Amino acid sequence: MAKPTSPHKRRRSAKEAEVPGLGARRAALRLLDAVLRRGEALETALHAATQGLSRGSDKGLAHAIAADVLRWLPDLDALIDSVTEQPIPADVKSRMVLRMALVQILLLETPPHAVISTALPLTEGGPRRLVHGVLGNLIRSEAKLPEVPTLPTDVAARWGAQWGADMVSAAARALAHRASIDLSFAESAEAERIADMMGGTSLMPGHVRLDHDVSVPELPGYADGHWWVQDIAASLPARLAGRGEGRIAYDLCAAPGGKTMQLAAAGWRVTALDKSAKRLERLSANLARSGLGERVEVAQGDALAWEPAPADLILLDAPCSATGIFRRHPDVLYRAGPRQIAETAELQAALLDRAAGWLKPDGTLIYATCSLERAEGEGQIAAFLARHPEFAILPVNANELPAGIAPTSEGFIRTLPGVLAEQGGADGFFVARLARGG
Missing domain, CATH: 3.30.70 (Alpha-Beta Plaits)
Structure with missing residues (x-):
C-alpha cells in the first residue's frame, strides 16, 4: 500500500504548481535527460519533452535552456565543482538542475530569484538545501563563464588528432x-x-x-x-552539379529537400528519395511552397534496396554523425562518438557502392556529409576509389566556391571551424565530386 503524502508536501506541491515558468524548466530537464542519458537528438526529443506546454514561448525557452547547457556543459560543471566539498555525481538530477539554473542566470539573464523559484521544485525528492546553497554561493561570488566554451575532452582529443589544435580552438569559438x-x-x-x-x-x-x-x-x-x-556549406554540393538541361538526377537521402530544390531550379529532372515518410512530408511541403514540385518526383524507399534506371547525376548527402553542425545542434557533441561514427561510415560505404551502379557512363557522383570526421569524408572516398577504379575525382575549382572557401589539394571541399569566421562561420562539411569513366 502506498504511503500517504503528508499535508505539508501536498501544500508545497500545490504551491509549486503555480510557479510561473516551471513547466518550461521541467521540459528542459526532460530534454537534457533524453540527450545525455538516452542518446536522443535534441530536436527529435523536443516534441515529447514539451507536451503540455501550450505557449510557443515556453517551448522556445525549454529548447534554449537545454541547448545552452549542452553548449557550455564542461564550464558549468567547473563552476558547480568550485563551490562543493564533495563532487555531485554527474548523472543526478541536482547537478542538471544547477546547470540549467546557471545557464539562465549567466546567459539568459533571468533574475536570480526567478531562477531559484523554478529550480528548487525540480529537485523534488532531492537535496534542495544543497542546490540552494550552491546557487547562493555562485551568485554571491559573481561567477562567470569563460568567453569561449570548453569542448568535451573526448571530442577535443578526436578533432585535435585529425585536424590539429588550431581547429579545436576555432571549434570552441564557433560554439560560443x-x-x-x-x-x-x-x-x-x-x-x-x-x-x-x-x-x-x-x-x-x-x-x-x-x-x-x-x-x-x-x-x-x-x-x-x-x-x-540552407547553410552555405550545405548549399555547395548541389552547386557543383551545374546546369541540368533536362538531364536525370537522383537526390538520395533527400529530405528536407534543400538540395532537391537547388537541382530542380538548375534544370535537372530530379527524383528525390528518402526512407522516412515523415521527412518526405516536409520535403513535399517545401517543394509546394517553392513552386518546384512539378520538376521533382518524390519517392519513399531505402536506397540500399532501390532499383532505378541509370542517371546522369547522383547526389548522395549521406547519413552521418552530423558533427559538422555542432553550432546549431550542440547535442551531437555528446551523442556522436567512435561507435556511432564507425556505424555511419559503414552505411555510407554501402550507399556509395549501391549508387555507383546507377550512374551512366560519364555521369557524375557527388558525395557529401555534414561531418568533421575523416572516416566519413576523405577516408570514405579513398576507400571507394580503391574499390571502384572506374571512378575518378572531378576536382572542384576555386571559381565554383564563395570567397573564403577553397578546394583542398585533392580537389575536395572541406569546411572546418574557422572558415568564414568573420562573416559568421559555416557548418562543417565534406564534399567530393566524382566522374564515372565512359
Missing part, C-alpha cells in the same frame, strides 16, 4: 555563438533584391545571410517560396 541563418534562392536576382530588403549579406550568387534571431516565416518572400533555409 548561435549560427546565422542562410537562405538559398532559386533565382540570383531575387536574392539580390531580398538581401537589400532584409539587410542581409550575400556571400555568393543566390545566397543571403541573416542574423540568427529572426522569425523565418515572417521574412519577405517566405510564403511565395522564393527561398529556403
Whole structure:
C-alpha cells in the first residue's frame, strides 16, 4: 500500500504548481535527460519533452535552456565543482538542475530569484538545501563563464588528432555563438533584391545571410517560396552539379529537400528519395511552397534496396554523425562518438557502392556529409576509389566556391571551424565530386 503524502508536501506541491515558468524548466530537464542519458537528438526529443506546454514561448525557452547547457556543459560543471566539498555525481538530477539554473542566470539573464523559484521544485525528492546553497554561493561570488566554451575532452582529443589544435580552438569559438541563418534562392536576382530588403549579406550568387534571431516565416518572400533555409556549406554540393538541361538526377537521402530544390531550379529532372515518410512530408511541403514540385518526383524507399534506371547525376548527402553542425545542434557533441561514427561510415560505404551502379557512363557522383570526421569524408572516398577504379575525382575549382572557401589539394571541399569566421562561420562539411569513366 502506498504511503500517504503528508499535508505539508501536498501544500508545497500545490504551491509549486503555480510557479510561473516551471513547466518550461521541467521540459528542459526532460530534454537534457533524453540527450545525455538516452542518446536522443535534441530536436527529435523536443516534441515529447514539451507536451503540455501550450505557449510557443515556453517551448522556445525549454529548447534554449537545454541547448545552452549542452553548449557550455564542461564550464558549468567547473563552476558547480568550485563551490562543493564533495563532487555531485554527474548523472543526478541536482547537478542538471544547477546547470540549467546557471545557464539562465549567466546567459539568459533571468533574475536570480526567478531562477531559484523554478529550480528548487525540480529537485523534488532531492537535496534542495544543497542546490540552494550552491546557487547562493555562485551568485554571491559573481561567477562567470569563460568567453569561449570548453569542448568535451573526448571530442577535443578526436578533432585535435585529425585536424590539429588550431581547429579545436576555432571549434570552441564557433560554439560560443548561435549560427546565422542562410537562405538559398532559386533565382540570383531575387536574392539580390531580398538581401537589400532584409539587410542581409550575400556571400555568393543566390545566397543571403541573416542574423540568427529572426522569425523565418515572417521574412519577405517566405510564403511565395522564393527561398529556403540552407547553410552555405550545405548549399555547395548541389552547386557543383551545374546546369541540368533536362538531364536525370537522383537526390538520395533527400529530405528536407534543400538540395532537391537547388537541382530542380538548375534544370535537372530530379527524383528525390528518402526512407522516412515523415521527412518526405516536409520535403513535399517545401517543394509546394517553392513552386518546384512539378520538376521533382518524390519517392519513399531505402536506397540500399532501390532499383532505378541509370542517371546522369547522383547526389548522395549521406547519413552521418552530423558533427559538422555542432553550432546549431550542440547535442551531437555528446551523442556522436567512435561507435556511432564507425556505424555511419559503414552505411555510407554501402550507399556509395549501391549508387555507383546507377550512374551512366560519364555521369557524375557527388558525395557529401555534414561531418568533421575523416572516416566519413576523405577516408570514405579513398576507400571507394580503391574499390571502384572506374571512378575518378572531378576536382572542384576555386571559381565554383564563395570567397573564403577553397578546394583542398585533392580537389575536395572541406569546411572546418574557422572558415568564414568573420562573416559568421559555416557548418562543417565534406564534399567530393566524382566522374564515372565512359
